[in-house]
Amino acid sequence: MLDWLADVDWSDIWQNTLDTLTMLGGSTLFTLILGLPIGILLYMTRRGQLLEQPVVYWVLSVVVNVLRSVPFIILMILVIPVTKFLVGTSLGVRGTIPPLVIGAAPFFARLVETSLREVDRGVVEAAQSMGASKWQIIRRVLLPEARPGLIAGITITAVTLVGYTAMSGAIGGGGLGDLAIRYGYYRFETTVMIITVIILLILVQILQMIGDRLVRHYSRK
Amino acid sequence: MIKLSGIRKDYQAGRGTITALDTLNLEVGRGEIFGVIGHSGAGKSTLIRTINLLERPTDGTVHIDGIELTALNGRRLQQERSNIGMIFQHFNLLSSATVAENIAFPLSLSKAPRAEIERRVRELVGLVGLEGQENKYPAQLSGGQKQRVGIARALATNPKVLLCDEATSALDPQTTKSILSLLLEINRELGITIVLITHEMAVIRSICDRVAVLDGGRIVESGAVADVFLKPQHPTTREFVAQTEDAADARLIDTDDSKPRDRTRIRVTFVGEQTYEPVLYETMRDTGVPFIILQGTVSRLKETPYGQLVLELKGSGEETERAVLALRNRGLDVEVMDHA
Ligand SMILES: Nc1ncnc2c1ncn2[C@@H]1O[C@H](COP(=O)(O)OP(=O)(O)OP(=O)(O)O)[C@@H](O)[C@H]1O
Ligand SMILES: [Mg+2]
Secondary structure, eight states: OOHHHHTOOHHHHHHHHHHHHHHHHHHHHHHHHHHHHHHHHHHHHSTTSTTOOHHHHHHHHHHHHHHHHSOHHHHHHHTHHHHHHHHSOSSHHHHHHHHHHHHHHHHHHHHHHHHHHTSOHHHHHHHHHTTOOHHHIIIIIIHHHTHHHHHHHHHHHHHHHHHHHHHHGGGTOOHHHHHIIIIIIISOOHHHHHHHHHHHHHHHHHHHHHHHHHHHHHOOO | OEEEEEEEEEEEETTEEEEEEEEEEEEEOTTOEEEEEEOTTSSHHHHHHHHTTSSOOSEEEEEETTEEGGGOOHHHHHHHHTTEEEEETTOOOOTTSOHHHHHHHHHHHTTOOHHHHHHHHHHHHHHTTOTTOTTOOGGGSOHHHHHHHHHHHHHTTOOSEEEEESTTTTSOHHHHHHHHHHHHHHHHHHOOEEEEEESOHHHHHHHOSEEEEEETTEEEEEEEHHHHHHSOOSHHHHHHHHHSTTSOOHHHHHTOOOOOTTEEEEEEEEEGGGGGSOHHHHHHHHHTOOEEEEEEEEEEETTEEEEEEEEEEESOHHHHHHHHHHHHHTTOEEEEEEOO
16 A cells, blocks of 8 residues: 555655754754844844944844845855855755855844844833843843744744755755755656655644744743 | 932934923932922933933933932943932833842842842842742732832842832822832831832822922922922922812812902911811911801821811901911911902
């Protein structure tokens, strides 16, 4: 009955799943490391905020918008030189991480900025009245108060990155996206393609579930 | 304790500027409870936020306990701010922190030792009456309880001054009362100078020693609460006094045009111990002038009893003048409202 599954090369699928997980983990990690400070800076330098710096805000904002408006598939090709410079290759698992980060970090930075803006100004003001420094306000007020929003943002970013990793298969990035294209598109072996899609779907479901749980756990309102 | 000199605050609004505070001077003595009352938009919040420099004035200086805050910047200003506690209309607690963590917050900012923080938090929780609520989050508390957390947090660093920005405006009358008496208790026991702003005269009269009336960014009237409350001069002040339910309702007496010619209306005010003496009865008996009471209030301002009566005296100008003089001689404040 399961004959049609017999031909499937499971070790190939397993290997590519691992590759996808590595790409996803690595790119999410670096996206957070890069995007969080940019998001904080966007929030802080905005007009009326603690570090009000209209020029810095404007420059940052334009860069973020430009990177966000370029379709990811084109961005990937455009940044090949940067990728080669950073990790020595534009292929394989390593080669996909820089474009994924460059594509997702601006997106995440905006999400960070938005969740920080949701923090009650009055609470920031109360901290100021107690003599908190700007750094303390970020660390002790803004980030903890925005935690549920930030976790939701991380979840959305990770889910988006699942899609991006699949896309990066197109230019030889490897992983499940690569597999789906190789079998499904070039060889018309739909089974493998369907399995790939199911695995990606499960991945997205798991990420979303964990994210939602954490958001619920940290929501105090 | 607090001295504001020549404070001016301009806001840029579109093409024009709004002057929220206009060359304002204010002095608050040590240990005093000072009230600022004004309508919405009068500049109350701007004024109180100027005291701890949350809002830097366009012009003028702020001195707290002899230190010129307006001359400070950065770290020095942050340090000085720990001498000034502040509580807010909407409490402004950290929603992600428990009651105990909120109270500990200002102490942890200055990196106080853990044991010291725990001891102080216990003490403060007791002071504001929140025993057993330490591990709750603000969302699980009532408004009054949240303000108690706010007060405990503001007192954590042992400030010399406590600023209250409409601290009871979001609370029901019962809770307002309990928060006000907590503030009074804190003022008495810890000797903290309190500045509070409000749009309710009832708040001023229940705990303030002195009051300033703010209108259009200027102080239009100020003085001891008894003086301002019993003899309001400025129209804005009169409006606020009229708000309080037991203040004489002027309409009752002003609309009466059928007053006989041989009658004189006077307003008699007595404050303190006089309230309990039969002064009025004795004087009127001695002078033999009959009178009727058109209106009367006997109440208290903070702890001071007072009374204010509007009387109509019957008799010739000479007779009534004698009665007025006799009342004044007994130390009552008498204002002749009109002559026959
Ligand atoms: N950040 C700001 N930018 C521009 N204008 C402001 C700003 N803050 C206050 N104002 C203006 O300054 C004036 C005084 O405002 P303020 O908030 O001090 O009034 P308030 O007496 O506290 O009023 P309320 O009782 O409504 O709180 C108002 O006209 C207000 O519009
Ligand atoms: Mg206000």
